[in-house]
Amino acid sequence: xxxxxxGWGAKLFSGLRKTSSRLSENLSALVTKSNxxxxxxxxxxxxxxxxxxGPAMAHRVRExxxxxxxxxxxxxxxxxxxxxxxxxxxxxxxxxxxxVTGFPRPHVILVIGVNGSGxxxxxxxxxxxxxxxxxxxxxxxxxxxxxxxxxxxxVWAERIGVPIISGPEGGDPAGIVFDAxxxxxxxxxxxxxxxxxxxxxxxxxxxxxxxxxxxVLGRLNPAAPHDVVLVLDATxxxxxxxxxxxxxxxxxxxxxxxxKLDGTARGxxxxxxxxxxxxxxxxxGVGETLDDxxxxxxxxxxxxxxx
Amino acid sequence: xFDSLSDRLGKVFDRLRGRGALSExxxxxxxxxxxxxxxxxxxxxxxxRSFIDSVTAKAVGAQVLRSVTPGQQVxxxxxxxxxxxxxxxxxxxxxATTPPxxxMLVGLQGSGxxxxxxxxxxxxxxxxxxxxxxxxLDVNRPAAQEQLAVLGEQTGVATLPIITGQQxxxxxxxxxxxxxxxxxxxxxxxxxxxxxxxxxxxxxxQAVHREAAPVETLLVVDSLTGQDAVNVASxxxxxxxxxxxxxxxxxxxxxxxxxxxxxxxTGQPIKFAGTGEKLDGxxxxxxxxxxxxxxxxxxxxxxxxxxxxxxxxxxxEKMAAKMAKGEFDMNDLKAQLQQMRxxxxxxxxxxxxxxxxxxxxxxxxxxxxxxxxxxxEAIIGSMTPKERAKPEIMAAxxxxxxxxxxxxxxxxxxxxxxxxMEMAGAMKKLKxxxxxxxxxxxxxxxxxxxxxxxxxxxxxxxxxxMADLQKQLGGQLGNIPPNLFKK
Numbered sequence: 001x002x003x004x005x006x007g008w009g010a011k012l013f014s015g016l017r018k019t020s021s022r023l024s025e026n027l028s029a030l031v032t033k034s035n036x037x038x039x040x041x042x043x044x045x046x047x048x049x050x051x052x053x054g055p056a057m058a059h060r061v062r063e064x065x066x067x068x069x070x071x072x073x074x075x076x077x078x079x080x081x082x083x084x085x086x087x088x089x090x091x092x093x094x095x096x097x098x099x100v101t102g103f104p105r106p107h108v109i110l111v112i113g114v115n116g117s118g119x120x121x122x123x124x125x126x127x128x129x130x131x132x133x134x135x136x137x138x139x140x141x142x143x144x145x146x147x148x149x150x151x152x153x154x155v156w157a158e159r160i161g162v163p164i165i166s167g168p169e170g171g172d173p174a175g176i177v178f179d180a181x182x183x184x185x186x187x188x189x190x191x192x193x194x195x196x197x198x199x200x201x202x203x204x205x206x207x208x209x210x211x212x213x214x215x216v217l218g219r220l221n222p223a224a225p226h227d228v229v230l231v232l233d234a235t236x237x238x239x240x241x242x243x244x245x246x247x248x249x250x251x252x253x254x255x256x257x258x259x260k261l262d263g264t265a266r267g268x269x270x271x272x273x274x275x276x277x278x279x280x281x282x283x284x285g286v287g288e289t290l291d292d293x294x295x296x297x298x299x300x301x302x303x304x305x306x307x
Numbered sequence: 308x309f310d311s312l313s314d315r316l317g318k319v320f321d322r323l324r325g326r327g328a329l330s331e332x333x334x335x336x337x338x339x340x341x342x343x344x345x346x347x348x349x350x351x352x353x354x355x356r357s358f359i360d361s362v363t364a365k366a367v368g369a370q371v372l373r374s375v376t377p378g379q380q381v382x383x384x385x386x387x388x389x390x391x392x393x394x395x396x397x398x399x400x401x402x403a404t405t406p407p408x409x410x411m412l413v414g415l416q417g418s419g420x421x422x423x424x425x426x427x428x429x430x431x432x433x434x435x436x437x438x439x440x441x442x443x444l445d446v447n448r449p450a451a452q453e454q455l456a457v458l459g460e461q462t463g464v465a466t467l468p469i470i471t472g473q474q475x476x477x478x479x480x481x482x483x484x485x486x487x488x489x490x491x492x493x494x495x496x497x498x499x500x501x502x503x504x505x506x507x508x509x510x511x512x513q514a515v516h517r518e519a520a521p522v523e524t525l526l527v528v529d530s531l532t533g534q535d536a537v538n539v540a541s542x543x544x545x546x547x548x549x550x551x552x553x554x555x556x557x558x559x560x561x562x563x564x565x566x567x568x569x570x571x572x573t574g575q576p577i578k579f580a581g582t583g584e585k586l587d588g589x590x591x592x593x594x595x596x597x598x599x600x601x602x603x604x605x606x607x608x609x610x611x612x613x614x615x616x617x618x619x620x621x622x623x624e625k626m627a628a629k630m631a632k633g634e635f636d637m638n639d640l641k642a643q644l645q646q647m648r649x650x651x652x653x654x655x656x657x658x659x660x661x662x663x664x665x666x667x668x669x670x671x672x673x674x675x676x677x678x679x680x681x682x683x684e685a686i687i688g689s690m691t692p693k694e695r696a697k698p699e700i701m702a703a704x705x706x707x708x709x710x711x712x713x714x715x716x717x718x719x720x721x722x723x724x725x726x727x728m729e730m731a732g733a734m735k736k737l738k739x740x741x742x743x744x745x746x747x748x749x750x751x752x753x754x755x756x757x758x759x760x761x762x763x764x765x766x767x768x769x770x771x772x773m774a775d776l777q778k779q780l781g782g783q784l785g786n787i788p789p790n791l792f793k794k
Contacts (some may be wrong), residue, residue, distance in 0.1 A: 046352055052533045055346045115556070115584070116417025116529065145584070147461070148454035155449035169457075200559045233417060237349030237533020239559070260416065263502045264542075265535035288416075288447065 084306035115198030118259035125293035140180035259285035393594035398576030416500030419555035503542030555581035
């Protein structure tokens with residue numbers, strides 16, 4: 001496990017290196033100065049903005065730096081520590097892994113997000129993780145819209161070796177979801193993960209469809225869906241906040257997963273999101289293979305952003 | 308939630324408009340707002356800096372032309388700088404080569420390459436009557452090749468038969484051969500999504516590029532992209548000679564911040580904008596219009612073009628003739644409603660019409676959606692032919708009957724009647740302004756500038772204000788049916 005953890009850590013860090021080096025370039029320049037002047041603080045703020053924290057959140061971190069500098073003479077490491085600490089303080093309360101708690105079974109997880117955010121791949125990774133924890137897993141192919149989306153999930157289901165409930169392309173996803181819950185209840189599956197079609201959050205009809213899927217789930221099992229996981233793409237900028245807000249209003253998001261953190265994108269918008277919405281962050285995706293989904297670690301991401 | 312860029316700039320300039328003279332302090336204050344707005348709109352930081360610097364330099368000490376407010380002057384400077392940065396002209400695909408012309412699409416995972424491939428293929432087939440072959444080189448994502456095959460069936464575009472296990476470079480070679488042998492004009496290569504830090508996949512992309520020697524290598528980018536846009540754009544630019552950028556998901560509520568970043572970093576034109584999952588959701592990227600849209604002036608020209616494509620030419624002629632006389636009855640309204648639905652519904656339209664952004668938000672809040680259009684049609688459907696021709700005869704009893712027939716309340720019937728009256732009123736005003744011909748010319752010919760010159764009469768070539776035009780029309784612009792502008 002520890003070796004594995006190192007593996008993903010290395011992956012994450014290799015991706016984060018660029019951000020870190022950018023930030024440390026800026027921070028290194030500060031060491032020679034005895035005092036943090038406004039221009040230097042501006043630089044720090046800009047470095048944070050470049051990590052997608054957003055102007056408001058970056059400004060907050062800057063303000064904190066401006067006040068702490070009187071307390072002690074800060075060297076480069078000190079500045080980084082404070083940046084990391086500030087970010088971790090925001091992120092730590094929302095770090096919470098996805099647990100299988102639903103009873104009676106199945107524990108139903110609805111996975112939603114905009115197109116191309118990585119829902120299907122994330123579902124496969126989640127399924128693998130639950131399977132490794134000895135839970136019985138079933139998938140429901142609720143994306144009946146995108147061409148070959150069902151096929152994509154089927155390939156994953158086959159590779160992992162879990163059952164999948166699907167219908168025809170263009171069919172009613174609510175019907176498939178109904179069948180899946182029924183089947184999962186019958187055979188006593190622990191976890192049912194439901195894929196949905198990607199949808200932009202400003203498309204009302206599609207958001208209505210999500211609400212319908214929710215209703216159908218609740219009909220068979222009042223507690224379902226136990227989790228509504230919004231998948232966010234790390235390359236997304238401040239629009240992620242609009243996504244969270246709308247999906248929360250219309251689909252009752254209960255937690256977040258951020259994908260594609262193995263690139264140069266920092267996902268700094270998570271910091272702003274954590275402060276604004278206080279939704280749990282369950283996991284992060286750091287690659288395309290099945291083992292590239294990891295529990296979210298606030299300190300790790302904070303340190304990575306701060307260099 | 309933060310305001311979208313156009314709202315934000317709108318607020319800033321509203322305030323500026325209210326003042327008599329434009330001081331340096333005013334400009335700086337406005338630029339602070341512009342900076343924050345641009346950052347919130349996900350324009351990348353280096354791009355924001357460069358933009359703000361150039362705009363500030365131009366705005367401070369700029370001669371304020373007579374008869375425009377200082378605010379309008381700043382709007383013009385900001386607008387011009389936006390247009391300049393976005394690229395001044397619409398860029399077309401370059402297919403001038405010995406066939407097959409190869410078009411290769413590259414980008415990150417989930418940016419929308421496969422859908423865009425099919426959209427471009429459909430467009431080249433339908434509009435330019437090209438024979439197009441599509442091939443997917445994506446051997447990584449499960450069922451990616453099947454997805455393109457399905458899209459090929461939907462669009463009636465040929466796809467290269469799938470050979471399981473074949474590697475991307477080999478597929479590219481086979482596709483090229485097939486395209487040559489079978490006499491295709493265009494070969495579209497859809498590649499696997501790849502991270503720009505993934506060396507193995509990046510060199511694979513280079514290998515494919517060498518093999519296929521494409522005339523167009525297009526970077527597909529999600530318009531929701533944040534600060535990372537700079538990294539992505541510069542990494543891909545270093546690896547392959549890009550010839551253009553395609554921005555997808557422009558139908559989202561992101562206002563095009565990534566467009567600025569992409570244009571700035573790649574130095575290549577943005578050739579298309581993807582607008583929706585449907586396969587006709589691909590538009591040329593018009594820098595002028597997007598700059599206008601960012602500034603909250605709306606995207607009237609796109610609206611007109613989409614109307615032109617959707618609307619039956621004969622119907623349009625009939626309608627134009629009636630409108631030229633200032634006539635507009637319930638049958639016309641019904642036709643308008645049907646066209647609105649065909650054109651993508653209320654949401655899509657409202658986003659393009661200047662001054663309608665607030666209406667769009669209100670619509671979303673009040674739960675108004677495309678069902679409203681259907682209800683309106685039902686109401687008109689429940690009227691007698693006489694009532695449709697002369698809506699003014701609708702007395703209380705008739706209203707009750709119609710409401711029952713359509714399954715709605717009388718107040719909904721009243722709303723529709725009021726809307727019709729307003730639209731008919733706008734028609735009459737237009738007639739007074741010189742009729743349809745003049746307006747159509749303004750929209751079709753000289754673009755925004757001349758439209759403004761003609762309608763608002765804003766002198767001095769200053770940044771024209773849509774508000775002026777709207778005032779001229781008695782604030783009814785939003786209600787004017789789109790095919791009004793069709794010649």
